[in-house]
Amino acid sequence: MAPIPEIRGGASVAGTVPGSEVRGLFPGSQGEVVADLQRVLLEGGYFEGVEQRGAPTRGEGKRDDDGIYGARTAEAVKALQEELRAAELYKGKPDGKFGPGTFAALEKAREAAKAGEALSPRLRQLLV
Numbered sequence: 001m002a003p004i005p006e007i008r009g010g011a012s013v014a015g016t017v018p019g020s021e022v023r024g025l026f027p028g029s030q031g032e033v034v035a036d037l038q039r040v041l042l043e044g045g046y047f048e049g050v051e052q053r054g055a056p057t058r059g060e061g062k063r064d065d066d067g068i069y070g071a072r073t074a075e076a077v078k079a080l081q082e083e084l085r086a087a088e089l090y091k092g093k094p095d096g097k098f099g100p101g102t103f104a105a106l107e108k109a110r111e112a113a114k115a116g117e118a119l120s121p122r123l124r125q126l127l128v
Helices: 032-043 071-086 100-114 121-127
Strands: none
Touching: 032 071, 032 121, 071 100, 071 121, 100 121
């Protein structure tokens, strides 16, 4: 098994691999790895409802996969973390930062999916 989760659509979040130069993605991070994460979150439906969670609305013509880790991306990551926590795969407090804890929880989720364990349909789809 590869050390990076094979996330739906072939996107990966290589910058979050423990031991790499980048220790995580968080508000203010920018680049293609952020855009990859945003696309995964978009495809999984994790951006749905972020306005109700306190994130600002998207500006005219702006996209959620723009490669800039802002408040909307942080809220989408929190939604993912909450789902991982509900599955007892994420032990931390949802904080909107995609760091080693979130990465490890996705690894555990991938293992659980392969073992046929019950996961939410949205989380299972994210790992296909």
